[in-house]
Amino acid sequence: DSVDRTHDSFKEGDVVRVQGFVTTYNDRKKININEGKGAVTPTKDFNLSDFLPQSNKNLAELYSRLLELVDGVKHEGLRALLEKFFKDDDFTKEFKRAPAAMFLHHAWLGGLLEHSLAVALTAREAAKNYAVDLDLLTAGAL
Known part of the structure; x- marks a missing residue:
């Protein structure tokens, strides 16, 4: 039920802020999301250049x-x-x-x-x- 609530809290294409902690499972890192309000929240407070390369031209x-x-x-x-x-x-x-x-x-x-x-x-x-x-x-x- 909590997975469904988290999934339904954002849509494809949204940038989300995730509150959780990183663990390792089968030699791969994963994020364990802290259950509760605010664990996964859509945000508009971000800069695309934090995620994508940008031009070096003016x-x-x-x-x-x-x-x-x-x-x-x-x-x-x-x-x-x-x-x-x-x-x-x-x-x-x-x-x-x-x-x-x-x-x-x-x-x-x-x-x-x-x-x-x-x-x-x-x-x-x-x-x-x-x-x-x-x-x-x-x-x-x-």
Whole structure:
């Protein structure tokens, strides 16, 4: 019954604070949770960088460079579309800290911003050799 109560006190994806003690069983460590109120409690008081690697680049500078690309799009419809995302406070807060992947490249906090900007800049550099619509290329890359 106490296991069910503990299980029902949080949902998948929650970060929880656990009160208990570590023991060893079959050469593996386990946590024995102290029964009672507050033994397992969901919390919003944490920093993702305590659990995940983070970018070593200046994300504010990267984001400023990304906004320069957005502002440089001349096609009104494409620029408006990009601004719906990249000038929305809620979206940008999450975008700036999101990893680009779970493994391999850019798999750290801020990785999505790094990756997106790198793709856009690389595409624009390659476009110097071709007759392409830079506005469409930039929007597609971002």
